[in-house]
Amino acid sequence: MTAADWPERALDHVWYPYAQMREMPLPVPVAGVSGCRIELADGRELVDGTSSWWSACHGYRHPAIMEAVHTQLDRLPHVMLGGMTHEPVVRLAERLAEKTPGQLAHTLFTESGSVAVEVALKMARQSWDNRGDTGRDTFIAFSDGYHGDTTGAMGVSDTYRDLRPRFAGLVNEHITVPLPSPESPSELERVLDERGPRIAGVIIEPLVQGAGGMRVHSPEVLARVAELTRGAGTLLIADEIATGFGRTGSLFACQQAEVTPDIMCLSKALTGGTMPMAATLASESVFRAFQGPDETTAFLHGPTFTGNPLAAAAANASLDLFEREPRLNQALGIEEQLRAELTPLVDLEGVRNVRVKGAMGAVELAPGWSPDWMRQRFVAEGVWIRPLGDIVYVTPPLVIGGDDLSRLTAAMGRVIRELFR
Numbered sequence: 001m002t003a004a005d006w007p008e009r010a011l012d013h014v015w016y017p018y019a020q021m022r023e024m025p026l027p028v029p030v031a032g033v034s035g036c037r038i039e040l041a042d043g044r045e046l047v048d049g050t051s052s053w054w055s056a057c058h059g060y061r062h063p064a065i066m067e068a069v070h071t072q073l074d075r076l077p078h079v080m081l082g083g084m085t086h087e088p089v090v091r092l093a094e095r096l097a098e099k100t101p102g103q104l105a106h107t108l109f110t111e112s113g114s115v116a117v118e119v120a121l122k123m124a125r126q127s128w129d130n131r132g133d134t135g136r137d138t139f140i141a142f143s144d145g146y147h148g149d150t151t152g153a154m155g156v157s158d159t160y161r162d163l164r165p166r167f168a169g170l171v172n173e174h175i176t177v178p179l180p181s182p183e184s185p186s187e188l189e190r191v192l193d194e195r196g197p198r199i200a201g202v203i204i205e206p207l208v209q210g211a212g213g214m215r216v217h218s219p220e221v222l223a224r225v226a227e228l229t230r231g232a233g234t235l236l237i238a239d240e241i242a243t244g245f246g247r248t249g250s251l252f253a254c255q256q257a258e259v260t261p262d263i264m265c266l267s268k269a270l271t272g273g274t275m276p277m278a279a280t281l282a283s284e285s286v287f288r289a290f291q292g293p294d295e296t297t298a299f300l301h302g303p304t305f306t307g308n309p310l311a312a313a314a315a316n317a318s319l320d321l322f323e324r325e326p327r328l329n330q331a332l333g334i335e336e337q338l339r340a341e342l343t344p345l346v347d348l349e350g351v352r353n354v355r356v357k358g359a360m361g362a363v364e365l366a367p368g369w370s371p372d373w374m375r376q377r378f379v380a381e382g383v384w385i386r387p388l389g390d391i392v393y394v395t396p397p398l399v400i401g402g403d404d405l406s407r408l409t410a411a412m413g414r415v416i417r418e419l420f421r
């Protein structure tokens with residue numbers, strides 16, 4: 001590849017995610033990242049409002065994570081976890097067991113959030129089967145929920161409700177109910193009552209439903225879901241892939257409702273956004289269901305790069321930063337500033353709603369505008385914000401300074417005013 005003209009070839013061979021390739025505009029060419037800035041190939045700099053899909057919680061290239069990964073690279077970049085093990089993965093699993101709520105003491109590592117969800121669904125289902133309770137083949141998920149793009153995860157993602165029939169035979173239909181609310185207090189209860197013996201588990205994104213529209217629910221709603229799930233004797237799966245690691249103001253969103261799930265999925269900010277890694281954590285009771293005399297009760301799932309040492313080293317360094325630096329207070333500071341700076345936008349023409357939870361701020365707009373136009377406008381404003389459906393939202397690195405955060409919110413205000421002028 002020649003040096004300078006690669007951005008022009010960006011669409012020739014790479015198939016970009018979530019894009020209609022026929023009309024996709026040239027993606028923004030990035031040369032480097034540092035702190036809360038994205039450096040473009042043409043020398044411009046953008047303030048990052050995305051943490052690269054909720055992952056770079058400490059900003060980009062945090063020196064502590066860089067050093068941990070470099071040291072690990074020199075010694076042990078990868079070795080299979082089939083029959084072998086290494087210190088970074090052992091230590092990481094111990095620390096996750098300590099830090100997550102309840103008794104989630106057993107972790108299976110994968111490389112993406114969707115696969116962590118696949119593992120959670122398989123784990124829940126097989127745990128019942130191993131116990132001789134063989135009829136539990138259905139999951140309950142929530143309206144506007146999203147749990148990933150792989151086929152199992154699509155089956156429990158309401159965001160894929162319209163697409164699912166096109167994948168019939170590959171993607172299963174499960175049960176979707178609204179979150180408990182004054183309008184629909186007991187739909188979950190009713191389904192659990194009627195279908196209880198068939199239900200393998202209830203899967204939820206605690207406190208913030210991300211891809212389904214940055215929707216926020218209260219700790220009371222989450223606690224009610226947990227209570228009903230427990231009451232029905234089935235498993236609660238907390239998908240904290242987006243909410244985990246400080247995004248909602250606590251290390252895990254479940255902690256705000258004092259909820260202890262049976263299975264938890266983590267990814268995104270697990271490695272501070274540096275390496276692909278995901279984790280599915282199981283309670284003692286789920287883990288025990290897999291103890292048996294032979295392989296028929298074992299959990300047969302193990303990707304080539306499970307527990308990768310580089311990713312584990314990055315994750316350990318990221319957890320050190322959560323211990324050493326005031327990340328959760330920073331998230332709460334961001335929440336306060338986002339409330340102050342985004343709430344007034346609700347009075348603008350075209351704005352339907354403003355939602356803030358922890359270090360996530362979303363503005364829901366009237367539909368009918370072009371996301372590509374908006375992305376270009378944001379780049380011209382010197383910020384990186386990627387709209388989702390009718391939502392313009394920010395999930396900045398938790399270390400973002402007040403001035404940079406104001407640049408993001410001011411750009412949102414300017415672009416929205418221009419859009420509905």
Ligand SMILES: Cc1ncc(COP(=O)(O)O)c(C=O)c1O
Nearest residue numbers: 112113114146147148210241242
């Ligand atoms: C709540 C939730 N679950 C699962 C996923 C899927 O994770 P990945 O994109 O790493 O497969 C996402 C990704 O956005 C998510 O927000």
